[in-house]
Each structure stands twice: as structure tokens, then as C-alpha cells.
Amino acid sequence: GETMTMAPLIINGKVLVGNSGAELGVRGWVQALDLKTGVSLWKAYNTGPDVDVKIGANFHAFYAKDQGVDLGATSWPGTLWQQGGSTSWGWFTYDPTLSLFYHGTANPGVWNPDMRKGENKWGASVIARNPDTGEAAWAYQFTPHDGWDYDAISESIVGDVMVDGVKRRALMHVDKNGFGYTLDAATGEVLVAEKVGHTTWAKKVDKRTGAPSVEFGMRPHEGKTTHNVCPTPLGVKEVSPTAFSLATGLQYVPAINFCNKIEPLKAIYIAGTPFMGVNLGFSDAPGDFMGELVAWDAGKGKRAW
Template sequence: MPNCALVLLLAACDRSDATVESAGARPTAAANDSAPAASPAAPDAGEDGQWTMPARDHASTRYSRLTEITTANVKDLQLAWTFSTGVLRGHEAAPLVVGSTMYVVTPYPNHLYAIDLAQPGGALKWRYDPKPARAAQGVACCDVVNRGAAYADGKIFFNTLDVQTVAVDAATGKEVWKVQLGDINRGESITMAPLVVKGKVLVGNSGGEFGVRGWLTALDASTGAIAWRAYGTGPDSDVRIGADFQPFYAADREKDLGVKTWSGDQWKVGGATAWGWISYDPRLDLIYYGTSNPGVWNPAQRPGDNKWASSIFARDPDTGMARWAYQWTPHDEHDFDGINENLLLDLPIGGRTRAVLVRPERNGFVYVLDRATGEVLSADPFGPVTWARGIDLKTGRPILNPEKATGNRLARDVCPASPGMKDWQPSAWSPRTRLLYLPHNNLCMDYEGVETGYIAGTPYVGAQVRMYAGPGGHRGVFAAWDPVARRKVWEIKEKFPAWSGTVVTAGDVVFYGTMDRWFKAVDARTGALLWQFRTGSGIIGQPITYRGPDGKQYVAVLAGVGGWAGAAALGLQPEVDPHIALGFADAMKDLPQHTPQGGMLYVFALPDRGGTR
């Protein structure tokens, strides 16, 4: 049904291209046993109102227990203040809030701003400039983005595009340490947000499109010294696979699969980078993260399963040794990667509560895994999927559709397209509604592998790709998914890919942004549009909510269009192989009519009692 039938702000109906539809029956009674949507939940004593890492917590829920903003009053939300970053590329980061200070990391040149929230309008406290090498811009596959920082032990940790990790004193902005972790001349870069676990800063590299060899590195948070490094390809000793490695599927237990499943030395330029999200389970004492696509994109040039690209690892954070691994997409033929977020939840599965890992994967399936063993408990498509007919739960392997195989041939109508059903943009989980909130894409493609050669530091792609809107003609979807019932509950169709992250609150409000400049609040239970605000540029950042020094709840988001989809459409990424950039640019050719570039932080709050702010 059209948004207008559900919207509380009726005047906003004619300003949005989105439509919201029910995707089935309402959630089960167990999912609806919390307070009514119009009533705030009881305040949680454990909610300090801060936001110290992009995912809000180590379980990657992006859920806030703040309750001041509800479905009943979010319509009154007003702009409180703004802050310009002075940068015009894609802003994908989540701001951090620690005490009374907000920290914002920009795209290249990776400025770090500290903003005093106790001052009216958010006064600038200090700025730190890491001065990354200008040449790094030429090896950033899909825009010169940065996905945020992390706070721990009085320090802000973040990565720079030229493969450095920096620790900065959170109070003064003084550099504590800076460590070079890779080489831009080989095509390496870093765009991911670090995670701090047990005194270690976890960092992964980017560059799968340049034939780099992927790794995850742990740094000592006090000194920056490298504690361990685990590669995504190569012999077991390099991948940090030892006696404790016990993957669930027997086929994954052979030795040195990171070499044997490749042709010759192809694993040395095999991608499997770690540019996405990391989660941590303190009960099992394991970190979880995914690896990127294999290099080269043309699968005919790399026969075999290509382990451990497009996979997930569970590792001991102290030693880096792998406990288990699972490959989402063996012999990835469509650039599906495997770097998405891992939500660590306890869910009723098969009549008992199980510790699971929920992953809306780029290949188009929502996976539920046992996070102790890596067993796939369920895997269901959350949009149109044509490359596979399903996932075989006995083997964990996709059931391939041979008509969509690529290599040195043209495969038409492959869904999803190579950005995946859901790219890096992170989802959120509400323990009140028991629903997962998914911003994702609705794109399909024609894909053909072409022969190419490896030259260090240059694109190593070998594919021609043409992307276009999927079924229905819309290119984006924001949806609510029930991982226990294994179905979509509702969805909102968006004109462009839903490329921003999302956050959900105990007030049953979900926030997300669109590439055509809307910042939206929707009802977590129904998907009804409750409020929207038009920003100056498209939103691909990660919204957060926090409690300010004045005790009020605020919502903040960075606007600044870009990222792979936005940069291609706006002609901002000549560094990408032209076959790929042009393929995406064609699918997004109308985006410049809806948004200019930008770089602005927007902060919103309810009006003060008795009048406007």
C-alpha cells in the first residue's frame, strides 16, 4: 500500500518515493509481548546514553535502550544543530559519543573531529589530521570512504586510507601512536572501522579488486605493536589454523585449503580481505568477521573453491587462532564477498534457545548459524535470488543455478547484482520486536568474465558488468525480517539502493537514510513512516542515538552521498576498473538529479517542553 495510508505526517506523502508493504502476517505473540508501540519502554539501568563503537555493542545489534523518542512523539523531531566536515566524498561513518564529546571521522583525508556537546550547537574542541598519502586515493576501489572509529581506555582508534591505524588521546587530540600496516603500492587500503576487544585493536585491509592478499591484524591498544596477523588465503600457518580448528562441515577440515583450493599461486593475489564488520562474544570468547571476494573477478582464472575468500571466521581474540570457518559462497562467481555484519543473538530455534549468529549476506540469503560451531541452521532469500536455488543445510553449500554461471561467458539476469542483496550497510536488531531491520539493494545484473593480468597496485577485475533495477523497478528496500519465523514482516520500497545503516530504539522507532536525501523514522512494528527530513546530500552513513549532557535523547547522522553506488553515478571514482564503474553508473544515472555531493553532520531532538528549541 502507499506510504500515505500509513503516514502520521500526511504532508510528507508527496515528498517521498518510498512505498511500504506488509510481507505477511503480523509477528507472533512472542514477538509482541512488550509494551504498546505508543508507550515508551521502561528505562534500562544499563543504558549510559553513549555510543562508543559503530555497532553500539560487541554483538552488533545497533539497538539503543533510550526511550524519550517514541512512535507517538517522533513526529515532533526538530533539527538541533549541524556541523560541516569540509569533505565532499562518501560519508559512511557512524559518529561516536563518549561522555559529553562527539567524535566524527571523515572520508579521505580522514579528519577526526571532537565536538563538545555541552556547548550550544556543538562547539569544536579539536581536530586531528593524520595526513594520509594522496596516492591512496588511487587504490580505493569504491570511493575513499571511512566507516568510523572506536573508543576504549581514553583513546580514539581509527584507520586511514593509506593503511595506517591511529590512536589519539580522546581528551586532547594528541597522537598516541600510528602504525603502518600495509602498502598502497600493492593496492592495499583500509576503509573499515576497527573493533577493540580485550586490549587489542582489530583491523582488516581492503583491496580485493587490486589483487591484494587479505588479512586481519590485532594491535596492542596501548602501544600499537602487532600482536598477531591472520591471512585470508594461504597455508594453515598463515591463516592461523591449528589443532583447535573444528569447522562444522567435514569438507572444511582438510589441511591447507587456503592453497589447495586455488590454482597454482593464485592465492597470493586472491583477495579475501577483511574490510567489513567484526563482532565479539565474551561468553565463547570468539571474534567473528567475514572475508571479501576472491581475486580476480573472472572465476575462469581461479578454478576451485578459493578458500577462504567469501567466508566467515571465528577466532580467539588473544591468539588469532581460528576455531571454525564457513564459506558463504565457494568459488564466488559474482563478487558477493562475505564481509557483512554478524549479529550475535540468543533465539528460540527448534524448541530451545540457541546462541546464534544472524547474517544477512550479500549473496541474498539471511543465514542463522550456531555461533559455537558454524553449523548453518537456516538460510532464506530476503529478495530475488537467481544465481542459486537455495542452500543445502547438510553440506552448507549453495545449490547453484548453472544458467547463471559466469567465467568467460555472459550470464544475464543474475540476482542479486555484485554489490550484493545487502552490501556493507549494517542492519539492526530490536529485542522488543524480535525483528531484524535490513537496508538493502534490489539490483540485478548481466555479468561476463574477461581475461586480465595482474599488475601490482592496479585494478585486477576481469569482468564486464551491467547493473539495473530488480523486479518491481525500485532499486532499494528497507525491510523488517523475523529470523525465527524465517520471513519478511514488512518492507519499504525505495527509489535508490538503501545504502545507509540503521538504528532501532526502545521507543520502537527505526531510523535510516536514503540516497535521495531523506532521513526517515519508521514504526519498528509496522513500517509506517512517522517522520522525515530532507538533508543537503544523500545519506549513506550510519545513524546513532545518544543522551546529551542535558539529559535529552538526540539522533545524529552524517549526510554526504558517495560509496560505490553514489561515487560511480557522480563520476567520482576513476580509480575503479571502468567496466565496473560504468556498470554501476548506468544503474544509477539519475542519481545526480536527486542529490549533490555533501559532507554534513545533522543532529535532531524533540523540542524543549514549553516551546521550540
């Protein structure tokens, strides 16, 4: 069932935490506990109807793909969102300038994407929230209908970044899916999205729509094995955090260099047991290295070295 692996974040006398267990058919959530008493002050789910996700009148997603009513439920078949994973087991970020905190969400469950037709919101996403109320301000889904285990739980760093000659208050996030994203921290607009490492599942991210362009034949399906999928469920970067230097203006990324083959399988949900449905086989990506340290220019979407 549920576990907890993330480091709590304390904001304004509130302890913000999230759950783990996307491979066990749990339902992802974040909540705020009173620092002195431990009493739950609010709880927001990452899947389900808007009232559960705390999406209300003040929610403004930048892209049409992330706009609509009750997407956390209607983008799933039936009630599978109740076992939809999308946990927040990684790093949280707070920006006192905008009074928002940001949390990523894990892969949607079950791993077999054919069992959960739809975009499966809000899995593989980042959500900006008011830390005092939990109310969502905006959300952006990095990997709609994730079939590759591309959790978006890696840390995001907030800072001022020069993009096209303009200083932007930005959210810098190197995702498991291989892309380095620079988002407008106030709105969720994609300012930059480029490949950090060897990435074959998608060609690019369309900044007009915010959606990735998935390469032909790279979507896993039950009954076949998809080969040469890069990166793996380890990601181009997973939980090992990046760092941002004010002196150089660069983000330093501990990157991973692997590919894999994916064979989705039918899975049956039994509470408290793995709910996955997949066979994986890892292989080396091109090059003679398994990992590297990358200096990333988040304003340009390029490697400095």
C-alpha cells in the first residue's frame, strides 16, 4: 500500500508531505499538516474529480490540453483513477515571490497503458498550489498517457532566467522523460523544452500546444515488445537532484544513459500487491558511458558542456 519516501517541506507553519506507491495501485496525494499538532489542514489528490484535486475558480492551466472539467477523472477509463498512482514521492519546491509551491507526480498506474486509455491526468505532471489552502493555481502534464514510467517527481528549481533576452521567473525541471523544461513559474507556459540526453520516445515538445511529439512506434502496447526506448524508467535524471548556479547561470544535471525494451502485460488489481503489468529489459545507450554530469543552459535549452 502507501508509503512515504519524500522529504517534507515546511512552509508557514505547515508540513507538506506526499505519498508513494504508484506501483501498488494507490492514489497519489499531497497534504499539509500543522507543524505543532500534526493535524491535517488540507489534502489534495492528484487524480479524480476537481473537488478532490482542489481545482477551482482560481485554476488556470496554460494549455488547452490541460483545461477542462474533472480531467483527473474523465481522462481515465471508468474509476481506474482510484488506483491511478500519480504519487508525489519526490521533491517539493516553494517560491516565496509567487507564494506557490510546486510538486511533481509519478507515473499513472497501472504501467500497462492499454489498460488506461486517455491522458491519465494528473500523472507525470507538475502542479502549482497555494500552500495555505492547497488550491491548485495551474498544472502542466509533461507526459500525457505515460507508457514509459516517466515520473515527474524530480525537483524543480525556481529562479530568474534569461529567455530570448527577457528575464523570466522560471521553473527549471529536468524530467525523467529526457527533456529539460523551463516553465513560467506563474503560469506553466513552456518557455524551453529540449533533450538533455539520448531520447528516442519523442521527437520534440511543441511549445504552442505544450504536448510532446511521440515518435512512430514508440508507444508500448500489450501483445508486442517495443525496442530501443530511451530513456528507461530510470530516466535521463531521476531522484538525484540538480543544482543551479547564480554565478554561471547554469543547471548541473547528474544524467543517466540507458535504453530499454518494454512489453506491457495484463495486470489484475489486488490491494496491497504490485499493480504493474510490464516486462522490461535494459541496455546501454549510445556512447561508452552509463552516466555523466551535464551543465545545462535552462534559458537556451543547450548543453554548456
